[in-house]
Amino acid sequence: xxxxxxxxxxxxxxxxxxxxxxxxxxxxxxSNQGTGSALxxxxxxxxxxxxxxxxxxxxxxxxxxxxxxxxDFRGDIDxxxxxxxxxxxxxxxxxxxxxxxxxxxxxxxxxxxxEWAFAAxxxxxxxxxxxxxxxxxxxxxxxxxxxGFAYPFARPPVEFYGSLPHSLDGIxxxxxxxxxxxxxxxxxxxxxxxxxxxxxxxxxxxxxxYGLTVSRESNGLTLRLGLAYAGLDDNPAPLVPLLDGLxxxxxxxxxxxxxxxxxxxxxxxxxxxxxxxxxxxxxxxSLDWLWTFELTKVTxxxxxxxxxxxxxxxxxxxxxxxxxxxxxxSTPKLPVSTPDWATPLTPIIGETGAxxxxxLASASAIAVNSSGANQxxxxxxxxxxxxxxxxxxIQWDQVSIDEYGARLWTxxxxxxxNADVYSVLLDFVF
Numbered sequence: 001x002x003x004x005x006x007x008x009x010x011x012x013x014x015x016x017x018x019x020x021x022x023x024x025x026x027x028x029x030x031s032n033q034g035t036g037s038a039l040x041x042x043x044x045x046x047x048x049x050x051x052x053x054x055x056x057x058x059x060x061x062x063x064x065x066x067x068x069x070x071x072d073f074r075g076d077i078d079x080x081x082x083x084x085x086x087x088x089x090x091x092x093x094x095x096x097x098x099x100x101x102x103x104x105x106x107x108x109x110x111x112x113x114x115e116w117a118f119a120a121x122x123x124x125x126x127x128x129x130x131x132x133x134x135x136x137x138x139x140x141x142x143x144x145x146x147x148g149f150a151y152p153f154a155r156p157p158v159e160f161y162g163s164l165p166h167s168l169d170g171i172x173x174x175x176x177x178x179x180x181x182x183x184x185x186x187x188x189x190x191x192x193x194x195x196x197x198x199x200x201x202x203x204x205x206x207x208x209x210y211g212l213t214v215s216r217e218s219n220g221l222t223l224r225l226g227l228a229y230a231g232l233d234d235n236p237a238p239l240v241p242l243l244d245g246l247x248x249x250x251x252x253x254x255x256x257x258x259x260x261x262x263x264x265x266x267x268x269x270x271x272x273x274x275x276x277x278x279x280x281x282x283x284x285x286s287l288d289w290l291w292t293f294e295l296t297k298v299t300x301x302x303x304x305x306x307x308x309x310x311x312x313x314x315x316x317x318x319x320x321x322x323x324x325x326x327x328x329x330s331t332p333k334l335p336v337s338t339p340d341w342a343t344p345l346t347p348i349i350g351e352t353g354a355x356x357x358x359x360l361a362s363a364s365a366i367a368v369n370s371s372g373a374n375q376x377x378x379x380x381x382x383x384x385x386x387x388x389x390x391x392x393x394i395q396w397d398q399v400s401i402d403e404y405g406a407r408l409w410t411x412x413x414x415x416x417x418n419a420d421v422y423s424v425l426l427d428f429v430f
Contacts, residue, residue: 040086046148047426048078054399054419059410062155063162064197065112067105068410076103078155078425082115082146094120100146107203115146115167126176136168137187138213138226140281140294148427152290152383154395155423157310157327159377160294162408165193165206165230182218193230197407202236204270211277220286226279232270232301242367243269245360253348260339264364267302267336275304288316290323303371306331312379321383328376335372335404335414338365369414374405381423390428397421 052060052071059069062077069076080102088094098116118132135142144150145161170191177184192207211228235243246268249261281294295309310327342358349357381395399419406412 038087038089040088041083042086042430043081043083044147044149044429045081045427046078048075048148048154049424050074050077051422052419053422055415055417056413057411058406058417058419060419060421061162061408061410062158063164064408065105065108065166067103070411078148078423079103080146084116092122094122096120102146128174129171130174131171133167133169134172134189134191136165136193136209136211136228137172137189138211138228138277138279139164139296140222140224140283140292147429148393148425149389149391149429152314152321152323152381152393153312153325153379154381154393154397154425157312157325157377157379158408159327159329159373159375160296160308160310163195163306163308163329163373165195165209168193168209170209182216185213185215185217187213195230196236202238204236205233206230207233213279220284222281222283224279224281224283226277226281228277228279229274230277230300230304231274232272232304234271235269239268239367242360242363245356246364249357249360252345254344257339257341257344260341260361264361264368267368268364270301270303273301273303275300290314290316290321302333305333306373319385321385323379323381323383325379326376327379329373329408331372331374331405331407334374335369336365338362369404371407372404373407374402375408376400389430390426393423393425393427395421395423395425397423 050060051073054060054071057070059071060074060077061069066077080100082098082100084096084098086094086096096116096118097114099113100115101113104112114133116133116135118130118134120128120130122128137143139161141151141156141161145156145166148155168189168191170189172187172189175186177186188211190208190210192205193209194203195206196202196204208231209228211226213224213226215222215224243265246261246265250258252258276299277296278299279294279296281292283292284290291311291313293309293311297307298304306329308329310325312323312325314321314323339361340358341361342354345354345357377400378398379395381393384392386392397420399421401409401412401417401419403416404414406414406417
C-alpha cells in the first residue's frame with residue numbers, strides 16, 4: 001500500500017512539473033517569436049507505470065545503467081523529462097544542450113544528466129561537424145532513445161538497447177549526398193564514453209571509440225550499416241580485487257590450475273582490450289504500415305561478445321497504431337563450471353590457503369556467469385495519438401530468460417525464468 005501511494009504521489013508530482021514546464025516553455029517560445037531570438041527551447045517526457053509479474057524480487061530495467069529495484073509495480077522505469085536548448089546565431093553555427101531527468105543509480109555522476117552538449121559547424125549545407133557530448137549514432141534509435149514520442153513501442157527493445165552506451169564525448173562529421181530518389185548519409189565519429197552496470201558499481205571507461213555509419217533513405221525505406229571500435233580502458237571496480245587474487249595464483253607449480261587461472265583472467269580482465277560492433281538495420285515507414293529490423297554482433301574481448309536483434313511491425317488505423325515485436329540477446333560460451341582447486345592445493349599451501357584459492361575459483365565462475373544476457377521477448381501493444389503532441393501507449397511483454405542469462409535484470413539468479421511486463425505510458429513533446 002505504501003508503494004502504491006508513493007508512485008501515485010510521484011505521478012501527480014510529475015504531472016504538476018510537466019504542466020509547469022509546458023506553461024513556461026510556451027511563454028518563452030512566444031517571447032522568442034516576438035523578438036526573433038536565435039534561441040529555441042523544446043522538450044519531451046514520459047510518464048509511465050510498469051507492473052512486472054516475474055520470479056521473486058527480480059527487477060526489470062529499461063537499461064543496465066538503472067538502479068536495482070524489487071520488481072512489482074514501478075513508476076520509475078520509463079518516466080523521464082528532457083529539455084533541449086538550441087542556439088543558432090546563423091546558418092553555420094549552433095550550440096545544443098539536452099538534459100534528461102530520470103531515476104539514476106547513486107553511483108552515477110551528475111554529469112550523466114547531460115545527454116548532449118555540443119557545438120555544431122556547417123561549412124556547407126550538406127556537411128556538419130559536431131564537437132562535445134553527442135549521441136553515438138551507430139543505431140536507429142541512438143538519436144532519440146529517450147524521446148518516447150518518437151517511436152511506437154513503450155521503449156527501445158531492452159535486449160538490443162539495454163546494454164549499449166548512451167553518449168559520446170568527442171567529435172563526429174556528417175556528410176549528406178543525394179542520388180536520384182535516394183538520400184545517403186555518411187557519418188564518422190571518435191571519442192570516449194562509458195558503459196557497465198551502475199547498479200552494482202560496474203562502470204567501465206570506453207575509450208577510444210571510433211566508428212562509421214552509412215545510411216540510405218528512399219521512399220520510406222531506411223537501410224543502415226555500422227562498424228565501431230570500442231576500447232576498454234580499465235576493469236569495473238568490483239572485479240579488481242578478484243583479478244588481483246587470481247594473479248597471485250599464477251606462480252603455483254600446478255600447470256592445470258595455472259591454465260584455469262589464465263582462462264578466468266582472459267574472460268574477466270578487460271583492461272587494454274576492445275570490442276567491435278557490427279550493425280545492420282532496416283526501417284520502413286510509409287502510409288499506414290511500419291516495420292523495423294536491427295541486428296548487431298559484438299566481437300573482441302570475451303566480456304563484450306554478444307549477438308542482439310529485434311524485429312517490429314506496426315499498422316496505423318486513424319490515430320491508433322497497433323504493433324508487435326520480437327527481440328533477443330545471446331551471450332556465447334556460458335556457463336563455465338567451478339574447478340576444484342582445494343584438493344590438489346591442500347598438500348602444497350595448506351588448508352587455509354587452499355580454501356582461499358577455492359573461494360577465488362567460485363567467485364571467478366560466478367563473475368563470468370553473471371555476465372550472461374540470454375533472453376527473448378514477445379511484445380504486443382498499441383499507441384493512441386489523441387493530440388498532436390501527446391500519445392498514450394499500452395504494451396505487454398512476455399520475457400523468457402535462459403539459464404545464466406539474467407544480466408539485464410537486478411536480483412536475478414542463474415535459473416531460467418519467465419516474466420510478464422505490463423506498461424502504460426503517456427509520451428509528450430513540447
